Amino acid sequence: MGDLDNIFDSVSKRSLFKNKQILQANYSPEDISHREKEIKHIASILAPSLLGEKTSNLFVYGVTGTGKTLSVQHVASELKKRAASSRVLRIEYLNCKLKKVADTEYRILAELIKKLGGSVPATGLPTDQVYLRFLEILEKSEEKLFIFILDEIDQVVKKISDNFLYNLTRLNSELNNVQIIIVGISNDLRFLDNIDPRVRSSLSEEELVFPPYNALQLQDILKKRAEESFKPKVVSEGVIAKCAAFAAREHGDARRALDLLRVAGEIAERESNYKIKIKHIDQANNKIERDKILDIVETEPKQFQLVLYSIFRLIKKTKGNIFTGDIYSYYQELCKRVKVDVLTQRRVSDILAEFDMLGLINARVISKGRQGRTREIKLAIPENILEKSEEILVGSLGL
């Protein structure tokens, strides 16, 4: 038992963290650096809502990790504080990307209803029924003005049609006692380009673009958070700068930078270092990448894994470029061997496209003239992770 005690004791003694929470992705700090302008802007647009006035709908853009969600939520919570006494205003936040929670029209409505205190079954009802119930609950509520913050709506609209947004913007005309304001948040800058113009004009009455942080701003943010999060003198010279540089390269993603710093801290801690050194950042970078990929590989459905395994094998065997057809025939063989139903080529083609999206492979559509048109596929996974990935696949496929 003494051994364990030692381990537990030494953990607290050696810990580099004062408060790890602060570096976690979901932590929202009191002051948000370098976003004062944006926050003010949002606030000024939404401010009249405190008086129960319907304001413009707002649309917020920016790549991941630029503080969109944070800023909007910050304004929202300030508004909530102010509105708490008067009960004229109600604000709900919904992340539309959450799988199985809010990635269809039905589920978004259901989720909003739930947040407003109603309840709908997870399935079984016609969508328009849910819609009616939504209207009903809005009309019945005490508040007369609603702000719905829909995070990452680009994801949903890609899946369902923009019809949903149209309905949403038209909602106001169907409501008598209540008005709603929609705040949309999107990672995709070109989101509104391929959307019905009617929807576009009403949805983005106001627009706001969040530019990526530059390396200096990232440094600043990291420095602040690091001070609160780590014990004094833990962070070596240059670590912050390196973190910021890494993240700046990834389109100024602050979340990424914070992750990097946190993981670097964990690594240093595990190695019983008293300081986080620059090499830990590199290690952290690798680890994050590695974990991400391995996680994807592991959790992918069986058919996807089979396709992926086919790709791995073929890449290894041919060392060169491989094409959809090669993969499909290898995959067919593989299915026979494992006694699994063979999917159609159409489907496999889609699966390949998804791998491309996930960043496991690089697929490029090329035309080989008389030899037809196909995808040229390269692996986007580093060598050292490949082995491990393959192991996982072999294990889970029972090869």
Added chain:
DNA sequence: GTCAATTCACATGAAAGAGACCACGGTCTAGTG
């Protein structure tokens, strides 16, 4: 040699089916007074 037509091997789209999940309303059953 030049040029348009052809042709390949898929990509990409649209629609629809299968099967899992579920709500709702009606009917049947058994238990209760």
Added chain:
DNA sequence: CTAGACCGTGGTCTCTTTCATGTGAATTGACGA
């Protein structure tokens, strides 16, 4: 008489198949120099 069990119908949702259409350039073959 009533609560609960048990259908049948009609929804959503994901994964998949089927059918249809699109497409970029190597190849072909006709043409004219």
